[in-house]
Amino acid sequence: VLGNVLLLCVINGFCFGGLTLIFLDPILHFFGASPATLPYARDFMQVILIGNPIAFTFIGLNNVMRATGYPKKAMLSSLLTVFANIILAPIFIFHLDWGIRGAALATVISQSIGLIWIVSHYLNKNTTIRFKPGIFKLKSRIIMSIFSIGMSPFLMNVCASSVVIILNNSFMRYGGDLAIGAYGIVNRVLTLFIMIEIGVTQGMQPVIGFNYGALLFDRVRKTLRYALIAGVSIMTFGFLLSQLFPSAIVGMFTDNHELMELSKFGLRVTCLMFPLAGCQIIITNFFQSIGKAKVSIFLSLSRQLLFLIPFLLILPRFWGITGVWSSMPMADFISFMTTIGTFMYFVRKGLLFKTNKTIE
Template structure:
């Protein structure tokens, strides 16, 4: 089965299109979970800007849930692909089973902890007295669905790694489609407000999880979930964790960033600024989710061929992916320059919010065109098993640079400084990533020799467990 895997033989550009296009579409659709909630809530009578702020306050917590799915989903799928490339299918099955077990355990832990510490958490993330009731009503239900969100997001990575990118895309379509249909019914028809938006979200995530599990428990799967591989093994978990750590830290730092951002925005601009940045974050999610999908699509190609020591295919895949990523973010940047008011008005049409949101959109996305390269450059090191470098590059943009910039710039230039902290961090982190990527690719070339020769000595390229 492994010898015939198209990841090692099919034309790289065709593979990238086949794996990335469904992932890109799927991630954009998946982004609609939170974005659609904000659109419906922002336009709901009696809720409006306060409801938007309530979801914005809860968003960092939802990112933490997403980060757990990435930790064990992306980490497990990367190890799964590398082991298939090394022709070790049983170890690949162990990665699948152990990752699934950890997704279930972590989702259950979040469900319990979220119900116990919800109010203090929301206060910590910047909820004011006005916004707290809206955020509490929404997030209490979201936490009840933590297992669904974590497991469906994590296991979707294995669908792609098992050679089913279209099925992964359809799974996201199904979940987001259900959410889009249920949102207006629960919010407007049943008059459930914030609770209705949250209920629609967790129902759709539950359907996605059931759909994915039905595949991995059936004969259609190339690698099925089996109980003997779901028994936790510390070495497997540690390896999965190390490979998933960069993506996990990226999302965790994103959560920390949003928490700091919300509190700083409230300090300098009140609930209106928090609501406006909630709109900017929603648009950012839509613009950057294609890059996440592209990253997920190229990951199994890079990991498999790195494991198989076909380094020229690794470099070709990375070059093509970075080109596509740059085109995508450049198109998004042009859109934010030309149609800022129209984008903001999708969420709310209050004049003051529209005015602030439009300005914030232009300022925050000033250096958007370099972000695609920065994300994929960091992911290159993750996909090839160099987790430490990936971790450093991942943290550079959102933790090492952006959070201090927000705190420092706000003291000097107030609200305007907050909005211009992002382009500063984007530009500097892209420069740092470019230098690291240059030397990483050169080292790969130096070690390759005749990298596509099938008679290369069987030198291990990943840790054994």
């Protein structure tokens, strides 16, 4: 599995990065870049896409490290890239005056540092799962297993990208570049809490997967309960910060008065259903953890495809830019209700926890 993950990451990294570089300008236009923002987006993405194989390999091997019993090492490798980026970005952007390309280069170099750390782990003879001759051969059985489990987050990210396209175009239509800037600020804040939430789900998955396979359903229930408490608490904290201190949060990104006011309004609206979204994310990933990929895929896609995109196409026609902001919490609420209904159906039908194995 380790060998297949490495090969797939490298192949996908080169193919995706190369194709995107060839058609970069049309893609950026499609994503909503305006004549004013296109040069910055192009400068940033050219560097990022050249380093794409590094990013793919770093993320893939880091996840394998966590899944094979080294969660602390995986966390340290992620923190290493973050701190390296924090140090390098201001040097490249301001001191060396490399601008937006400097920011991208800092990201690629930071990921390279993290990748070196991870590769050294897999070369260590004391590591449980490590690089060995003969493992670097693609096998259809392993590839299909990887694809079936990873299809849910993959499709969720594809839908998220589709939503970004519609959002950017909607903000451009109803508010111009300033509205896109406001969404950029709001999205950074949302991403901060969502990434912490994803960290909880990634830590939950191997624990639930192992115990579910061992028929230790009491442990599965307990892990799910703890994950739900943590996930909802994280998102509730984000909700409270966004409602009580929007000026302080937005002020970290800009001092432009008009942009601040638009960002504060957007932040408050988009975070309205954060606590419910925390629950929805955990349960969706729970289904993925126990091998019910189809259910997880459906729940992942429901918010984006079934609810958010239709709202984005309809509400702005009546409420303008307010309709664009309001689409997100409305989709969160309906998605939460769908997820809870699906989970309760499986519980009542006895399709989740059948027989508990006794630990002797």
